[in-house]
Amino acid sequence: MRAIRTVAVNVFRESVRDRVPYNLVLFAVMLIASSYLIGQLTAGQDVKIIKDLGLAATSVFGLFIAIFIGIGLVSKEVERRSIYALLSKPVSRAQFIAGKYAGLVLTLCVNVSVMAIALYAILAYMVWATHPASRAVWDAPGLDPALLKAIFLIFIELMLVTAIALFFSTFSSPILSAALTFGFYIAGHFNADLKNFDRVVDSKVAATLARGVYHVLPDLSAFDVKTEVVHGLPVAAAYIATTTAYGLAYVAGLLLIATFIFSRRDFK
Amino acid sequence: MAAAIRIEALTKDYTVGFWRSRSYRALDRLSIDIEPGEVFGFLGPNGAGKTTTLKLLMQLIYPTSGRAEILGRPVGDIAVRQRIGYLPENPSFYDYLTAEELLGYFAQLFGYSSLERKARVAALLDRVGIGSERKLQLRKFSKGMIQRVGIAQALLNDPEVVFLDEPMSGLDPLGRRDVRALILELRDQGRTVFFSSHILADAEALCRRVAVVAGGRLAASGTLTDILAFQVRGWELVMSNVSREVLARVTPSVRRVTEISADRHALELSLDQAPDRILADLTAAGASLVSLNPIRDTLEDFFMKRVAEMGAGARAPLAEEARASH
Numbered sequence: 356m357r358a359i360r361t362v363a364v365n366v367f368r369e370s371v372r373d374r375v376p377y378n379l380v381l382f383a384v385m386l387i388a389s390s391y392l393i394g395q396l397t398a399g400q401d402v403k404i405i406k407d408l409g410l411a412a413t414s415v416f417g418l419f420i421a422i423f424i425g426i427g428l429v430s431k432e433v434e435r436r437s438i439y440a441l442l443s444k445p446v447s448r449a450q451f452i453a454g455k456y457a458g459l460v461l462t463l464c465v466n467v468s469v470m471a472i473a474l475y476a477i478l479a480y481m482v483w484a485t486h487p488a489s490r491a492v493w494d495a496p497g498l499d500p501a502l503l504k505a506i507f508l509i510f511i512e513l514m515l516v517t518a519i520a521l522f523f524s525t526f527s528s529p530i531l532s533a534a535l536t537f538g539f540y541i542a543g544h545f546n547a548d549l550k551n552f553d554r555v556v557d558s559k560v561a562a563t564l565a566r567g568v569y570h571v572l573p574d575l576s577a578f579d580v581k582t583e584v585v586h587g588l589p590v591a592a593a594y595i596a597t598t599t600a601y602g603l604a605y606v607a608g609l610l611l612i613a614t615f616i617f618s619r620r621d622f623k
Numbered sequence: 624m625a626a627a628i629r630i631e632a633l634t635k636d637y638t639v640g641f642w643r644s645r646s647y648r649a650l651d652r653l654s655i656d657i658e659p660g661e662v663f664g665f666l667g668p669n670g671a672g673k674t675t676t677l678k679l680l681m682q683l684i685y686p687t688s689g690r691a692e693i694l695g696r697p698v699g700d701i702a703v704r705q706r707i708g709y710l711p712e713n714p715s716f717y718d719y720l721t722a723e724e725l726l727g728y729f730a731q732l733f734g735y736s737s738l739e740r741k742a743r744v745a746a747l748l749d750r751v752g753i754g755s756e757r758k759l760q761l762r763k764f765s766k767g768m769i770q771r772v773g774i775a776q777a778l779l780n781d782p783e784v785v786f787l788d789e790p791m792s793g794l795d796p797l798g799r800r801d802v803r804a805l806i807l808e809l810r811d812q813g814r815t816v817f818f819s820s821h822i823l824a825d826a827e828a829l830c831r832r833v834a835v836v837a838g839g840r841l842a843a844s845g846t847l848t849d850i851l852a853f854q855v856r857g858w859e860l861v862m863s864n865v866s867r868e869v870l871a872r873v874t875p876s877v878r879r880v881t882e883i884s885a886d887r888h889a890l891e892l893s894l895d896q897a898p899d900r901i902l903a904d905l906t907a908a909g910a911s912l913v914s915l916n917p918i919r920d921t922l923e924d925f926f927m928k929r930v931a932e933m934g935a936g937a938r939a940p941l942a943e944e945a946r947a948s949h
Contacts, residue, residue: 357731357732357734358732361728361731361732365717365728368719368720368724369717369719372719373719435715435716435717435718436711436713436714436715437715437716437717438683439678439681439683439709439711439714440709440710440711440714440716440729440773440776440777441729441732442681442682442683443681443683443704443707443708443709443711443786444704444729444732444733445701445702445704445705445732445733445734446701446704446732447701619685621637621683621684621685622678622683622684623637623684
């Protein structure tokens with residue numbers, strides 16, 4: 356545990372000293388702020404737009420952090436050869452992978468938290484600035500705690516994307532890892548369509564293939580409850596629990612395979 | 624006594640090429656035993672298989688066949704890493720960390736408490752000559768300073784066995800002297816040092832026993848004296864104040880005369896020429912002795928010869944050949 360924690364803290368320290376996450380967080384905060392200005396132009400819909408944009412920005416900027424830092428977690432260590440000295444210390448390759456992953460998840464957790472706080476701050480300002488009579492027509496309260504459900508699932512989705520990026524980075528180049536992870540992300544969001552592919556194609560082979568891909572790829576659309584939350588529709592706790600368990604099971608599987616591959620790799 | 628490091632028929636093949644892949648043997652059935660408390664030189668030209676061997680010992684790569692043990696345990700045993708130190712060739716670390724932070728990070732992996740970490744890191748950075756620069760990020764460090772940090776991180780845990788891959792690389796003469804002193808200090812403390820180098824002088828100054836690899840194969844192993852003693856192929860006599868007449872007189876009897884400066888000349892004598900006779904001749908004529916040294920094959924020459932011989936199928940350890948020929 357000590358080795359995993361030590362490696363994780365170092366990943367977090369690296370990302371803090373790397374200016375990219377700072378810029379992304381700053382950019383996300385700026386986007387959320389500008390979304391407020393857009394909201395000013397849309398009578399009655401401003402809170403909804405701000406929630407929409409805020410959650411979308413949290414997801415997109417989190418995605419950039421997960422992919423662009425995730426793909427470098429292992430490959431950067433190998434490229435700059437810092438892994439040579441590290442692996443000569445009492446750290447197994449499995450602990451190295453787990454520590455790298457935990458470090459980036461910690462970074463994401465802090466980033467997502469900062470974005471969530473920024474979103475709630477803007478919403479608090481809106482609630483304060485809006486007349487109570489106007490607030491009455493809102494679908495959901497301005498400072499709706501249900502937003503946290505959406506943010507939580509975004510975070511679980513980002514954990515999954517990070518695991519995908521890390522998995523690819525154990526055996527391929529950063530550019531290829533980025534492309535593959537992004538591909539997985541896109542395909543994962545359209546995964547539900549693959550399930551019922553037999554309804555739109557006649558070919559049995561294509562339908563079977565689509566169903567096979569459906570089972571292999573994670574269904575990332577399951578983590579998207581933004582629309583429900585923004586419109587004040589209920590999201591059951593049981594749904595959040597099962598979706599979280601699904602995401603974590605995927606993460607565990609990916610980390611196991613990543614460790615398996617990484618443990619057999621030669622560092623030439 | 625159990626060997627500190629035991630290498631048995633260690634072999635490493637790499638596959639090169641994508642479409643037309645072929646196998647390349649980087650290390651071929653290497654077997655060596657290193658005794659506890661010994662400074663052992665692992666010598667060879669670039670590409671001989673030195674770094675491959677060290678990577679195999681650190682399990683950064685896996686052997687195709689053969690095995691290796693450190694302190695009686697297989698190299699993959701994580702517990703062994705608590706007792707060893709390793710300096711990689713041309714080390715590279717996290718450039719966003721300061722030297723202090725890097726060593727603190729590694730010390731944490733060994734499980735030292737915060738107080739112990741600080742004390743160890745400070746003492747080691749002092750030992751390798753990193754002063755106020757320890758607060759700077761490593762991206763601002765020169766190659767030589769990185770090498771010093773690399774040596775410090777290899778000694779963090781008071782290792783019983785230290786592996787140093789080209790420890791003198793990137794160091795200035797002062798740095799080389801410091802590292803030599805450090806290795807001798809480790810030897811005096813009873814630690815085992817396994818270091819690779821392609822510089823013969825390093826091995827001569829530090830080791831009693833060496834192994835020489837060339838083309839991935841063991842070319843020779845034994846004491847350095849055994850290996851290189853018979854490689855003396857002449858003498859170099861450096862004299863000052865040699866008059867032109869005397870120089871003209873001795874030139875036909877020596878192999879070569881080189882003018883170093885207006886009043887200093889180097890005379891190269893063949894092995895069968897007695898240097899004391901010519902020296903007496905020259906000093907009687909008013910010249911002064913500056914230095915007299917045996918001319919040996921360079922390690923590079925030695926490697927080239929061995930590689931050529933091994934290519935012809937000769938694989939007997941050279942030390943044995945040397946003994947047999949004397």
